Amino acid sequence: MSGTLQDFDARILLFGCGKMAGAMLHRWLAKGLPPAQVTAVRHSGAPVADNVAVHTSAAGLAVPDILCIGVKPQQFATLATQISPLVGPQTLVVSMMAGIEISSLRAALQTSAPQTSAPIVRIMPNMPVAAGLGVVVVTGAMPDTACTMLDTLLAPLGTVHALADESALDAVTALTGCGPAFFYAFADALAEAAGQLGLSAADGDALTRAMLFGAASTLQTSAKSAPELARDVASPGGMTQAGLDVLAKENALHQLIDATLRAAVRRGGELAALAGQG
Ligand SMILES: NC(=O)c1ccc[n+]([C@@H]2O[C@H](COP(=O)([O-])OP(=O)(O)OC[C@H]3O[C@@H](n4cnc5c(N)ncnc54)[C@H](OP(=O)(O)O)[C@@H]3O)[C@@H](O)[C@H]2O)c1
Known part of the structure; x- marks a missing residue:
């Protein structure tokens, strides 16, 4: 894995690519992320960007290096069984969903694929990431390699802030997300x-x-x-x-x-x- 977006070689799957994930993707592509590294799943199948593959479901998709969950929190319960086969033992799971704790994500994503070792982190971005002026708060433990990979991805979005205490993420969401x-x-x-x-x-x-x-x-x-x-x-x-x-x-x-x-x-x-x- 590399330190710049231009030669970023991890495969990213955006499960849900609406306003928030779309804003992040817009910035990543503007800063040189190769579109071939990204696959999006969205209900409508509508295009997200030039040369980014879009699917309407996760069926048949390969396990990515980074799985970014960008559906609404209230949509997650019905989608967890569709998402969980995308989680391999080394997949870095990145949830931007408000409210859903890491322990609940782990429990939900293990329902059909018990990948206990996959690191799961939560991020709370905000819309100004599209211009590189966002705030992205990150919480959760991950190995150093995953941390480096995520740093490379988040740095171009704006101010990145690590939060040790996950329980403070609801307050963060109200402040910087909303x-x-x-x-x-x-x-x-x-x-x-x-x-x-x-x-x-x-x-x-x-x-x-x-x-x-x-x-x-x-x-x-x-x-x-x-x-x-x-x-x-x-x-x-x-x-x-x-x-x-x-x-x-x-x-x-x-x-x-x-x-x-x-x-x-x-x-x-x-x-x-x-x-x-x-
Ligand atoms: N908006 C913000 O400012 C903001 C800030 C911080 C965090 N967040 C978090 O970001 C997440 C997304 O918010 P958003 O504002 O981007 O919402 P959104 O625009 O409604 O995006 C939701 C995405 O989920 C997709 N989706 C819904 N049902 C699906 C299904 N059955 N299969 C596959 N994809 C499905 C939608 O597909 P379509 O595109 O085809 O409709 C859309 O791409 C939420 O969890 C929210 O808490 C949002």
Whole structure:
């Protein structure tokens, strides 16, 4: 196995190649992964990329080096028996499904193929991986060779973060997996509010995008904390402070965000239960 995507020689099977796995694949191919290394299984059989083989089921497919499971958690229970023959003793199983723990994956994938030695890890990517600006959190044990292979694959996607404690992955999922959607919802609310103040929809949209990009970039590169950066914008008694006071009133923003992440985590648990866990 090699250290670059251009000469990546592991065979990757994407079982489920929708929005999330598709975004990862898009980035891998853009960074030089040979499409012949990838096979996708998706219900529709719709093409995923030039020269990537697509199948509608796993029947007859060879055991890959890396099996990436990208179906919805609630779809997994009915698909596990179809997926398990794809797991060889050396196959690195990579699940991106929210909520389903490694122990449950191992139990489900052993139902028809007891490949106890296959390493199983979970990753939590997010959609900005398509531009190499994603966050991918990885949890689970694997041999050094598998670790090197996975590092090569994940590095071009953005920030890769190892998580020692799998039980924290639900919180991670709410923050980094779901987070982009919460951020976009905030962007939409800003643009709409600016419209209520008389800005045209086009101006509100363009200015919201540009402002959030600049603020996010500053947050990424600054040594200051988020509250410190907010204080830099706000002067006592000024316009910004008047707005911040509304967000802080009765801890409104913090309570709203707390409820948002908790709802996501709660739903993760429900979906895992639907997948036969818990
Ligand atoms: N979306 C995100 O931002 C995000 C972030 C982090 C983690 N995830 C995780 O990524 C996983 C996929 O999410 P997604 O948003 O990419 O969902 P999605 O777009 O609906 O993708 C699901 C994929 O599963 C395939 N599939 C469904 N039933 C199948 C079957 N019977 N046989 C073969 N393939 C089947 C679908 O095939 P078709 O393409 O033909 O419909 C599709 O490719 C989930 O487990 C989710 O928790 C998603």
